[in-house]
Amino acid sequence: MPDPLAGLPLVDKLTEEQRAKVADLAREVTFAARERIFDEGQPASGCWLIRSGWIALDTIVPGRGPIVVQTLGAGDVLGWSWLVPPHRWHFGAVAAEQVTAIELNTERLKTLADADPALGYPLTLGLFEAVLQRLQSTRGRLLDLYGSPRDR
Amino acid sequence: MTVECEPLLDRDPMVPVPYRVASRRDETRDSATLRLEPVDAAIPAFLPGQFTMLYARGVGEIAISISGDPSLGDGALTQTIRDVGAVSRALHDAAPGDVVGVRGPFGTTWGLSTAVGHDLVIVAGGVGLAPLRPVLLGALANRDAYRRIVLVTGARAPDEFLFTDQLAQWSARPDLEVEQTVDVPGGGWSGPVGFVTEPLARVAVDPDRTIAFLCGPEPMMRFSANVLLGKGVPAGSIRVSLERNMQCGVGLCGHCQLGPLLICRDGPVIDYELAQQLLAVREL
Amino acid sequence: MTHPAAVLDRAGLDRLVAVLIAEGYRVVGPTLRDDAIVLAELDSGAQLPAGWGVESAPGRYRLHRRDDAAVFAHSAGAQSWKQFLHPPTQQLVSTDGIGFAPAPEEPVRYAFLGVRGCDLAAIATLGNVLGGGAHPAGSFTRRRQGLLVIAAGCTEPGGVCFCASMGTGPAPGPGYDLSLTERIDSDGHRFLVDIGTDEGARVLAGLEHRTATDREVGDARAAVADAATRMGREMPLPVSDIRTLLRDSRNAAHWQDVAERCLTCGNCTMVCPTCFCTTTEDVTDLTGEHAERSERWASCFELDFSYLHGGSVRVSGASRYRQWITHKLSTWHDQFGEAGCVGCGRCIAWCPVGIDITAEVTALAQGRDAGGSDA
Numbered sequence: 001m002p003d004p005l006a007g008l009p010l011v012d013k014l015t016e017e018q019r020a021k022v023a024d025l026a027r028e029v030t031f032a033a034r035e036r037i038f039d040e041g042q043p044a045s046g047c048w049l050i051r052s053g054w055i056a057l058d059t060i061v062p063g064r065g066p067i068v069v070q071t072l073g074a075g076d077v078l079g080w081s082w083l084v085p086p087h088r089w090h091f092g093a094v095a096a097e098q099v100t101a102i103e104l105n106t107e108r109l110k111t112l113a114d115a116d117p118a119l120g121y122p123l124t125l126g127l128f129e130a131v132l133q134r135l136q137s138t139r140g141r142l143l144d145l146y147g148s149p150r151d152r
Numbered sequence: 153m154t155v156e157c158e159p160l161l162d163r164d165p166m167v168p169v170p171y172r173v174a175s176r177r178d179e180t181r182d183s184a185t186l187r188l189e190p191v192d193a194a195i196p197a198f199l200p201g202q203f204t205m206l207y208a209r210g211v212g213e214i215a216i217s218i219s220g221d222p223s224l225g226d227g228a229l230t231q232t233i234r235d236v237g238a239v240s241r242a243l244h245d246a247a248p249g250d251v252v253g254v255r256g257p258f259g260t261t262w263g264l265s266t267a268v269g270h271d272l273v274i275v276a277g278g279v280g281l282a283p284l285r286p287v288l289l290g291a292l293a294n295r296d297a298y299r300r301i302v303l304v305t306g307a308r309a310p311d312e313f314l315f316t317d318q319l320a321q322w323s324a325r326p327d328l329e330v331e332q333t334v335d336v337p338g339g340g341w342s343g344p345v346g347f348v349t350e351p352l353a354r355v356a357v358d359p360d361r362t363i364a365f366l367c368g369p370e371p372m373m374r375f376s377a378n379v380l381l382g383k384g385v386p387a388g389s390i391r392v393s394l395e396r397n398m399q400c401g402v403g404l405c406g407h408c409q410l411g412p413l414l415i416c417r418d419g420p421v422i423d424y425e426l427a428q429q430l431l432a433v434r435e436l
Numbered sequence: 437m438t439h440p441a442a443v444l445d446r447a448g449l450d451r452l453v454a455v456l457i458a459e460g461y462r463v464v465g466p467t468l469r470d471d472a473i474v475l476a477e478l479d480s481g482a483q484l485p486a487g488w489g490v491e492s493a494p495g496r497y498r499l500h501r502r503d504d505a506a507v508f509a510h511s512a513g514a515q516s517w518k519q520f521l522h523p524p525t526q527q528l529v530s531t532d533g534i535g536f537a538p539a540p541e542e543p544v545r546y547a548f549l550g551v552r553g554c555d556l557a558a559i560a561t562l563g564n565v566l567g568g569g570a571h572p573a574g575s576f577t578r579r580r581q582g583l584l585v586i587a588a589g590c591t592e593p594g595g596v597c598f599c600a601s602m603g604t605g606p607a608p609g610p611g612y613d614l615s616l617t618e619r620i621d622s623d624g625h626r627f628l629v630d631i632g633t634d635e636g637a638r639v640l641a642g643l644e645h646r647t648a649t650d651r652e653v654g655d656a657r658a659a660v661a662d663a664a665t666r667m668g669r670e671m672p673l674p675v676s677d678i679r680t681l682l683r684d685s686r687n688a689a690h691w692q693d694v695a696e697r698c699l700t701c702g703n704c705t706m707v708c709p710t711c712f713c714t715t716t717e718d719v720t721d722l723t724g725e726h727a728e729r730s731e732r733w734a735s736c737f738e739l740d741f742s743y744l745h746g747g748s749v750r751v752s753g754a755s756r757y758r759q760w761i762t763h764k765l766s767t768w769h770d771q772f773g774e775a776g777c778v779g780c781g782r783c784i785a786w787c788p789v790g791i792d793i794t795a796e797v798t799a800l801a802q803g804r805d806a807g808g809s810d811a
Contacts, residue, residue, distance in 0.1 A: 054344065068337050071344045075354045096342065136375065137347040141335045145369035146278035146308040148182055149236050149746030164538045165571035166528045166729075191534055209531060210720035210727035236745040251534050397743050399716045399731075402571035403771075406713030407734070407741060409763065411686075412770030417569070433686045435755030 004028065005102065008049045010077050010130065013122035021119065025108040031055075031095035037078070040092045044081035047106050050074055053099030057091040070134075071096060077130045082106040165402045168207045168253025169195050171229065173246045179314045183234045183279055184244050185219060191251065194227035198257035200264055200286035201393060201421040205401040206231065207253030208242035215398040215416070216243070217283035218257060219314075223293045229254065232282035232314060258401045260421045262287050262391060267363040271300040273355065273385075275376045277348050277368025281305050281314045283393050283420075284367050288322070295327055302329045302355055306348035306372075310334050310341035331355070348372060352379050359384035366424075367393040374431055377424050390424035394431075411436050439631035441648040441656075442640060444616070446625040449507070450481030451643050452586070456547045459639075461584060464520055465549035466510065471499055473513045475520075478549070485510060492594040492668070492781065494790030505625060508550050508618045511594025512780045516709030517548055517555055521579050522562060525732040528716065532726050539730075541575060545582040551612065552590045553605025554597070554780040558709035559585070560611055564772050565712050584635060589617035589628075589660040595668035596781030598794055602671060604778045606663040614640060617656040628656035669784065672798045675765075675775050682766035685800045686758070694796060695754035697789050702735030704783035704791075705760065710776050711735070736760050761796060 004023050005011045011019055029048070031037060037048070040059055048055075052074050058066040069091060072078055078101070081089050113120030163169075171188035178184050195204070198218050207213040214237075220230025235244040246252060264287055272291055276284045284303075291298050303322065307313045313332065323330040331351035333344040344351060348368070362385050366373040373392045380390055396408035396415045408415040411430045413422065430436055444452065456463050463478045468485045478484070484507035491498045492511060502509060527539035551559070559580075566576040587608035590599075599605030608615045613636030616627040628648055631637045648656075671678060705711040715734035720727045734741060736759050742749035750756050768776030777793070784792045 056345070068345050070346050070350075071333075073344065073351070073354050075356075133349070133353055133379075136378075137349045137353075140347040140349060140372065140375050143369075143371060144308065144335070145372050146306075146312065146335070148234075150182070152746055164529075164574040166574070166731075167538045168529065168536045170534050170536065207729075210718055210724060212718045213716065213729070240745075253531070253536055395744065396749065397741070399714065399734075403569050404566060404571070404573050404712070405715070405731070405734070406736070407715070409736075409759070409767065409771075411762075412683075412767045414771055418771075435750045435752060436686065436759075 008102065009075055010049055010126040013126055014119065018119045021112060022104070025105040026102050029101055029103045031099040033095055033097045035095045037093040037095065038089050040089055042089050044079065044087050044089045045106055046079055047082065047104045048078040048101040050076050050078060051100040051102065054096035055099055056094050056096045058094060059091050077127065080127055080131065165255065166400065168255050169193065170251050171254045173248050173250045173252065174228065175248055176246065179232060180312045183232060183314060185230060185232045186246060188229040188231065188252065188254065190227050195254055195256055197225055198222060199261035200290050201262035201283060202257035202259050203420060204229065204231065204254050204256030204258070206243050208239055208246070211242040212239040213253070214239045215401060219282040219285045221289040222286045223290060232279065234279045255401060258416055260419055262365055262421050264290050268297045270298060271358055271362045272298050272302065273357060273362055273364040274303045275348055275352055275364065275366045276305040277372040278307055278312065279314060280368030284365055285315060287365055299361065300329065301327070304331045304348055304352045304355065306333045306335065308335045310337065310339050349375050349379050352376055357383050357385060362389060364390045366390065370431060377428070387425040387428055388423055391421050392424055392427050393420045394422055394427065395420065439637050441653050442629040442645045443648045443652060444627045444629050444643065444645045448643055448645060449627060453478055453481040453549065455639065455642055461545050461547035463547045463549055472497065473499065473510050475513070475515045475517065489592060490594055492596045492785040494596065494784050494792050495787055497785045504620045506618055506620055508588040508616070509592040511592065511597055512552070512554070512782050514707050514782065514786055516707070516782065517551060517559055518562060518709050520546055521559065522566060522576055522712060525730055526575060527728055527730045530726065530728045538574065541578065544579060546579065547584040547586065549586045550588045551585050551608070552588055553608040554599040554778040555709055556585065556587050556608045556611050557604035557778040558780065561710045561774065561776060561778065562712060564774065585612045587612035587615035589615060589656065590663050591618065591659045593663050593667045594781060596784040597667045597779065598669035598671055598781060599779035600664040600667050602675065602775065602777060602779030607660045617660060619656055619659065628652055669781060669792070669794045671794050672801060678797055679766045679769050681797070681801055681804060682762045685804060688800055688803050690799050690803045691754035691758050694757045694791065695752065697791055698753050698757045699788060700737040700753045700756055701788060702737040703786045703788065705735040705737060706733065707782040707786045709780055709782065710778060736763070761793060765797070
């Protein structure tokens with residue numbers, strides 16, 4: 001049986017044996033274009049490793065409607081609010097086009113990682129890498145680097 | 153490729169050559185692309201990455217990278233100018249028929265010929281796409297010489313991309329991967345939202361066979377280079393185009409120093425192996 | 437081609453000036469003006485600063501009367517030969533319509549009289565920068581090509597001099613047409629003349645002179661060699677070590693220390709015989725028909741020097757001083773293959789707060805040796 005998690009950065013630090021355990025609680029999912037995956041404020045459950053397609057993270061600004069703050073694509077991780085309090089989604093997520101992804105059952109994943117830190121650590125490291133990359137990119141955007149000096 | 157015009161090698165390096173604005177195209181709210189044709193003789197042919205000193209009569213002179221097709225060799229120059237100061241405004245506003253002064257071409261090149269047989273990863277931020285356009289045009293003119301060609305380009309907002317028609321054509325090509333991203337969506341934009349480092353992080357690169365070309369604001373190049381270094385691309389395979397105050401363009405005025413470099417002479421294109429350590433020093 | 441050294445008497449020096457003027461040279465040499473020894477165009481050798489010496493120290497320059505009539509026994513003044521080869525302002529180009537015309541240039545042949553070793557090295561350094569690259573500056577190159585250099589072996593170094601430790605003096609290195617070493621003793625006031633070029637030999641041949649004796653040659657050489665032991669300053673490290681010291685001191689805490697004293701006035705760059713930086717300026721006449729571009733000396737201490745659409749790269753005084761001294765002593769090697777400092781000491785004497793380039797190098801070396809260069 002081929003490895004369903006092959007090529008996904010989040011799990012590339014796991015051993016074959018550990019990956020098999022994670023694969024056990026993973027399933028392949030498809031979202032249709034414009035299908036909402038979750039809403040801001042709802043209890044957070046689930047983590048998706050995007051295989052193809054685009055997902056937009058959004059938030060509501062009254063008078064401006066849903067504002068897209070970021071888009072995620074193939075190779076990106078969607079959803080980590082399940083890991084830390086208050087375990088609610090900070091932003092909403094909607095498929096911008098048809099998306100295929102690996103969905104992880106995060107309740108079972110937490111139990112697995114709690115019981116086996118040797119699996120939990122590389123998994124957390126993988127998540128941390130993704131978070132850091134996204135934080136740094138966001139900081140890059142905060143600099144408004146392409147703004148005109150005339151506007152400064 | 154033949155160059156019909158006679159190079160003016162014995163000229164005083166500070167005396168411009170007159171060019172007439174043949175046509176002008178607004179790219180964004182503050183950027184325009186001029187097509188310049190020599191009034192008499194032309195300056196020597198350029199290589200991708202090089203710049204000219206453009207003079208607006210009575211206002212001043214600034215360094216502007218060449219954004220045109222290096223394979224045309226017709227003596228005309230295509231230059232993209234962002235209105236950010238007095239001289240750039242005068243050049244940006246130049247109308248067809250106006251005469252500007254041109255000196256050059258000066259500086260180092262992207263070294264496209266040394267990237268033959270490699271994957272090309274081109275990362276452009278804002279008007280940084282202008283000096284990289286000759287790389288893409290040059291590579292596409294000789295497409296079989298390269299493996300993958302990836303263009304990652306970011307802008308502040310959807311209406312701030314340069315060369316939008318051409319970007320659309322490039323995006324449609326099967327032999328070119330184009331990733332466009334914006335810092336702030338709007339105006340019906342349905343594409344990616346994020347800093348250029350995000351689509352760049354998603355690109356699967358073969359670190360040993362990749363040559364990366366980076367141009368944009370200095371932090372954008374540093375952050376993008378970090379992503380590439382994280383993917384295992386050696387610093388020596390990353391090239392950046394740097395900008396400093398330039399008054400002469402030929403190593404005589406001293407303004408464009410960056411540590412050991414005179415950017416007009418030793419740059420603008422610098423190997424990241426060297427640039428990395430210099431860009432890390434504050435106020436160098 | 438080697439010529440034996442010759443001897444010219446004091447009157448012979450005046451004749452030399454007269455002959456050069458008659459040949460169409462514009463003779464530039466030291467003369468007394470406003471309580472200083474300045475470089476100016478001379479009409480005769482009588483304008484040389486006979487009997488004047490110089491006392492210099494950090495932030496200090498004073499003349500004093502000597503008890504002899506020596507004309508070259510003064511160390512460097514505020515000016516250098518740079519102002520003639522690379523003038524403070526000059527037009528570059530003008531336009532009256534479509535075309536561009538280089539600045540009109542009257543052909544000028546300068547003869548520099550009394551160029552000390554440090555300044556001879558500075559002329560060569562400027563030549564490397566402005567004339568040695570892929571795009572030589574036209575006006576500098578023309579002036580340099582027509583130049584006749586009459587050097588002066590230095591026998592009276594000043595309090596801020598350190599050419600011996602930079603390897604540029606006190607004996608003038610190659611590059612002169614004639615070199616004079618001034619001697620005054622019971623045998624009278626005379627100059628040992630070394631001949632560097634055929635042009636120098638030709639000029640000397642037109643003057644009354646005699647071949648020097650071995651004793652005269654030895655005496656002049658000894659006087660110049662002795663000057664090396666009387667320099668008021670010294671670089672604490674060999675030139676190549678200073679290069680790496682500054683390269684490795686970019687983050688040194690000491691820059692803050694200098695910044696607390698430095699006024700960023702730019703005096704050091706104006707008096708420096710090798711500082712070459714320029715800024716271009718544009719003017720138009722009232723009709724807008726005629727436009728000109730010119731260049732003027734610029735200084736890396738000016739805030740606008742590193743201006744990049746919207747702001748300057750080097751804002752702090754610390755970064756601007758670091759740029760200046762690092763360029764002089766380190767990155768100049770990278771850019772032009774040699775040091776940019778010749779040890780003339782002008783920057784020390786004309787610094788209003790007496791910042792001493794040799795002392796700053798010493799402090800940086802101490803900081804590095806204490807392991808604090810990255811503090």
